[in-house]
Amino acid sequence: MYSEKVMEHFRNPRNMGEIPDADGVGTVGNPVCGDMMTVYIKVKDNHIDDIRFKTFGCGAAIATSSMVTELAKGKTLEEAKKIGRSDVADSLGGLPKVKMHCSNLAADALHAAIEDYEKHKGTKR
Amino acid sequence: MDHTAGRTVDPRVIEAMLPYMKSLCGNPSSVHSFGQEARQALEEARTKVAELINAESKESIFLTSGATESNNMAIKGVARRSRDHGRHIITSSIEHMSVLNPCKFLMTKGFKVTFLPVDQYGFVNLTSLEEELTNETILVSIMYANGEIGTIQPIKEISKMVHRKNVYLHVDAAAANGQVLIDVNNEDIDLLTISSNDMYGPKGVGALYIKKSTRLEPLIHGGGQERGLRSGTENLPSIVGFGKAAEIAKEEMPTESERLKTLRDRLIKGLLDPIPYSFLNGHPTKRLPNNAAVRYSFIEGESILLDLDMKGVAASSGSACTAKTLEPSHVLRAIGLKHEEAHGSLLFTLGRQNTEEEVGYVISIMPDIVKRLREMSPLTPKELMK
Numbered sequence: 178m179y180s181e182k183v184m185e186h187f188r189n190p191r192n193m194g195e196i197p198d199a200d201g202v203g204t205v206g207n208p209v210c211g212d213m214m215t216v217y218i219k220v221k222d223n224h225i226d227d228i229r230f231k232t233f234g235c236g237a238a239i240a241t242s243s244m245v246t247e248l249a250k251g252k253t254l255e256e257a258k259k260i261g262r263s264d265v266a267d268s269l270g271g272l273p274k275v276k277m278h279c280s281n282l283a284a285d286a287l288h289a290a291i292e293d294y295e296k297h298k299g300t301k302r
Numbered sequence: 303m304d305h306t307a308g309r310t311v312d313p314r315v316i317e318a319m320l321p322y323m324k325s326l327c328g329n330p331s332s333v334h335s336f337g338q339e340a341r342q343a344l345e346e347a348r349t350k351v352a353e354l355i356n357a358e359s360k361e362s363i364f365l366t367s368g369a370t371e372s373n374n375m376a377i378k379g380v381a382r383r384s385r386d387h388g389r390h391i392i393t394s395s396i397e398h399m400s401v402l403n404p405c406k407f408l409m410t411k412g413f414k415v416t417f418l419p420v421d422q423y424g425f426v427n428l429t430s431l432e433e434e435l436t437n438e439t440i441l442v443s444i445m446y447a448n449g450e451i452g453t454i455q456p457i458k459e460i461s462k463m464v465h466r467k468n469v470y471l472h473v474d475a476a477a478a479n480g481q482v483l484i485d486v487n488n489e490d491i492d493l494l495t496i497s498s499n500d501m502y503g504p505k506g507v508g509a510l511y512i513k514k515s516t517r518l519e520p521l522i523h524g525g526g527q528e529r530g531l532r533s534g535t536e537n538l539p540s541i542v543g544f545g546k547a548a549e550i551a552k553e554e555m556p557t558e559s560e561r562l563k564t565l566r567d568r569l570i571k572g573l574l575d576p577i578p579y580s581f582l583n584g585h586p587t588k589r590l591p592n593n594a595a596v597r598y599s600f601i602e603g604e605s606i607l608l609d610l611d612m613k614g615v616a617a618s619s620g621s622a623c624t625a626k627t628l629e630p631s632h633v634l635r636a637i638g639l640k641h642e643e644a645h646g647s648l649l650f651t652l653g654r655q656n657t658e659e660e661v662g663y664v665i666s667i668m669p670d671i672v673k674r675l676r677e678m679s680p681l682t683p684k685e686l687m688k
Contacts, residue, residue: 193678208642215680231680235604
């Protein structure tokens with residue numbers, strides 16, 4: 178069902194965990210749908226210095242979360258904003274059709290985290 | 303440990319089928335000796351299926367292409383025959399799709415269908431059943447046992463209630479046959495669906511038991527086989543295999559069911575006791591001997607299945623994410639589970655090949671799997687991971 182790359186990220190997810198003093202946090206999905214993910218970012222000089230995720234969901238949800246953190250790490254905020262759902266799926270060697278909508282939320286979570294950072298920039302959290 | 307999804311055919315069944323696939327290819331309807339030999343094999347198989355459910359005679363067994371056809375035949379067959387007496391059918395909300403969908407189809411043809419609610423264990427609400435039975439009711443269709451949560455219905459009580467109102471009772475026994483003792487006489491069942499592949503027989507064959515006094519119209523018209531109720535040249539090799547599977551099931555049921563129950567209870571205990579926020583789906587004792595259905599909070603079923611698969615264990619889940627639809631199982635929703643609870647459900651169905659050691663292995667790997675996924679989940683309470 179899943180590509181080898183998806184399974185590899187599912188087995189060994191990168192950047193899993195929380196950042197207690199994150200600069201931006203984004204949560205998308207909800208447990209009712211079966212998929213929910215939170216992305217934490219630390220920003221330094223307009224770059225994503227550190228990024229972590231926590232995910233409730235199926236194999237695709239976990240693998241896409243892991244992949245998006247890998248794609249975004251070290252990128253400028255502008256570059257990170259351009260990472261879309263299909264970039265994540267492509268980098269994983271594709272996803273089953275039925276998973277493209279329900280479980281491919283990782284890019285949205287990243288964008289939400291960046292938005293959260295920009296909203297609070299300059300203010301004390 | 304995913305026997306509900308697909309069982310291997312018993313080698314003894316394959317052995318019994320082989321002669322009928324190679325040289326014994328007579329048509330049971332032919333007069334010559336090849337045909338007569340085929341007829342004899344067909345009737346022997348029918349007898350074995352009849353004996354499995356203690357049917358009054360082999361003439362009450364009608365062979366079909368499987369449980370889906372049997373369910374369709376019973377429901378649509380009674381509906382067509384009795385439509386002038388009434389147009390109301392009662393079933394439950396946890397039936398198999400091959401019962402629910404024929405019922406829904408009949409709703410588009412002028413029939414009224416009541417889908418009875420079930421309680422947290424999956425038992426049909428008998429008070430509702432009694433209230434819903436009216437002079438318009440022509441058929442009640444309730445499953446013997448549910449394959450997803452294991453719950454066995456109180457069929458005898460149901461049949462008493464239904465027959466007091468002179469209504470036919472159809473029972474889908476596909477998930478139960480071969481595992482628990484079914485007695486159509488003692489339990490007073492009018493129509494019973496029997497499957498072959500759920501008891502290590504070949505796919506593509508099954509039967510509908512029809513009590514002598516029960517009237518229904520055929521689904522398939524043609525050459526008049528199965529005494530006019532199910533036309534089509536008999537699929538002899540599969541029918542012989544079905545008969546053999548029924549014979550073995552009847553013979554081995556007393557010991558095999560006890561063995562499975564012991565394994566099941568050990569598995570359930572081992573899946574729940576060492577892991578907090580874990581729950582049983584279905585009833586602790588009134589459940590199929592092979593069924594261990596559990597759920598874990600804060601994590602999702604498909605990811606548990608993937609972890610199990612990597613460790614060589616096959617199971618099944620009630621989660622939406624493994625299915626083609628995005629809705630969680632209608633059975634898990636009907637017993638009152640929230641979407642997120644249904645998503646965390648896991649189903650093990652044991653079979654003849656499963657051993658004590660395998661159960662021990664599953665129990666030994668589960669705590670780490672749950673822990674790993676809970677560490678990843680934003681829903682897991684912080685105190686749980688300390």
